[in-house]
Every structure is written in C-alpha cells, then in structure tokens.
Amino acid sequence: MVEIMRLLLQFPEGLKKKAFEMKNQYEKEGHDVFISVSPCYGACDLAFDEARHIKADKLIHFGHNRFVNTDSDIVVEYIPYHIDIDIKSLEKVLKDIKDYKNIALVTTIQHTHQFEGIRSFFEKNGKQVFAEPGEHAIERGQVLGCDTSGLRKIIDKVEAVVFIGDGIFHPLAIDFEKPVFVFNPYSKIVKNLSADIETLKKRKKGAIAKALTCKKFGIMLSTKIGQTNIKAAEWAKKELEKRGFECITLVANEMDPMAINNLMDIECLVNTACPRISDDQEKFGKPILNIGVLKELFLIIDANTV
Numbered sequence: 001m002v003e004i005m006r007l008l009l010q011f012p013e014g015l016k017k018k019a020f021e022m023k024n025q026y027e028k029e030g031h032d033v034f035i036s037v038s039p040c041y042g043a044c045d046l047a048f049d050e051a052r053h054i055k056a057d058k059l060i061h062f063g064h065n066r067f068v069n070t071d072s073d074i075v076v077e078y079i080p081y082h083i084d085i086d087i088k089s090l091e092k093v094l095k096d097i098k099d100y101k102n103i104a105l106v107t108t109i110q111h112t113h114q115f116e117g118i119r120s121f122f123e124k125n126g127k128q129v130f131a132e133p134g135e136h137a138i139e140r141g142q143v144l145g146c147d148t149s150g151l152r153k154i155i156d157k158v159e160a161v162v163f164i165g166d167g168i169f170h171p172l173a174i175d176f177e178k179p180v181f182v183f184n185p186y187s188k189i190v191k192n193l194s195a196d197i198e199t200l201k202k203r204k205k206g207a208i209a210k211a212l213t214c215k216k217f218g219i220m221l222s223t224k225i226g227q228t229n230i231k232a233a234e235w236a237k238k239e240l241e242k243r244g245f246e247c248i249t250l251v252a253n254e255m256d257p258m259a260i261n262n263l264m265d266i267e268c269l270v271n272t273a274c275p276r277i278s279d280d281q282e283k284f285g286k287p288i289l290n291i292g293v294l295k296e297l298f299l300i301i302d303a304n305t306v
Contacts, residue, residue: 005057010036010047012063043067044226067136067226083110085185087117093183096190100160102128107164112139130154145173145276207287214267216246222273223253232272257283
C-alpha cells in the first residue's frame, strides 16, 4: 500500500517542462503535489524553504544524483534524468582527437548510464580511456560545474579530455593543462574548448590584478544547503582584516548583482558559494575571487610586504 504524502517536486530549469507530467503521475497515486518554481542551479540547490513552508513530507529533486548529505527534517529523494545518445555519432570526434592515444572521458549525469558503451566505442577505435568518480560527481566519468576532482586523479595519464554533453557550462570547469574537446550529442558538433578555458584563466588573473587596488571587500555567504561555507567566509574575513582591508559579509540564498551593488562601497567580492559565480564578473561589475584565488592574492600581498 502506498503511503500518501505531501510532495514538493523540484526541477532544474531544463526539466521544468516535465512538471505537469510528473505531477499527474504522483497525483494518480493519491499524493498531494506542489511544484517549486524557484530557480534551481543544481543538486546543491535544494528547495528546503519551500518544502518547510508547505509542510511537505518529501522533496523530490529531479535531474541530478545525490550531492549533499543533510540531517534535514525534510526527506529528499533524487531522481536522475537520463537521455540516450546515438553512440555511433561519436565517430565525428575521432578526427579531432586522432593525435591523442590516451584520453580522459567525462560527461554529465544525463549520460552516465551509457558510459560503458561510450568508453567501449573509443577503445574499439584505438584509444585508451581513463575515468574516475569525483567527490560530488559520484558516477565514473561524471563532472559537475563545481567538481572535476575525478579528472584530477587521472589527468597525468592522459593527453586530452573528451566531454560528451550539451553546452559548455560543465567542461569550462576543466582547469587542467590538457586540450578539452566537447561533443554535443544533439547537434553533433565537436568543439575544442581550450581557448575558452584559457580566456577564463586570463579573467582570473585580471581579477587578481584589480583586487590589488581594492580596499573594501564583500564576502558572499550562501544559504543554499550545498553551497554554504561559513568557515571559509570567517577565514576570509579574518585574513583580509589582518592585512588591513575592510570587510562585510553578505548573506543570501541567491547572489543578486543589483542587490549587492546597492552596497556601493564594495570594490571586490570574495565568493564562498558556488565557484562558478566568479564566471559572472561582468554582471557584478567588480572582481570576484574564489577562495583559492584569494589565497593567490594573499601570496602576492605578503611577498610585497616582506
């Protein structure tokens, strides 16, 4: 017998079109169903506030696998959304990677169910394929926009990285000194992403250079369950103040450029939330330093004060 529950369904933006279909499915089982329409940026972004507000028995999060362990009073069920690709279409990649024998193979959760078939295709075409799970990207070969730690384990063994998936958000996180080839299984287009990744690296260096002229820093602290890092925020504040900078800690569920820029004195932002926020420096109109980049800034400052 099915236990009747009050459910909150949460979808990332690309899957919100499935809301009616899934609502109807759960309602046929007798459940009381609500839909979260708040922006959802990934498995790190669970709609707990909405779930508590409606007194939901369970939050069902579609499109991702488990990212965070939580002791929340709300039960969370993750339901990945898998999409089949035509493995034969991978032949288009072979010309671009003909000079590379050893490759790292990565993809998103949508295609991890076909990982072994994709791996087998490349091996039958003379490639030696390497792949490992990461810290949050728990499937073999899976990457997230914030987690390429699986790649770090095998990057010294390969000559190039091949990403299978739609868009460039995930592969832009691949910050290793190896060429990155992206194959879009829907458009069948292959793109060498190395130039785009190099642009991001230059942007990071530019942010450090600008930060060297700043005196007032805003430290961004997210309340999203998978992004909150109060220890990092407290560390950044202490280290900045130790070096004579003024700091203010900014707390929000979503970091809105307009709201932050209303605090007109802030010259530079330190990001302790999703590391990909730093990709959006143009929206904020000021340099954004992730914690690792902030440490690079401190090395420069400390070396010049010796």
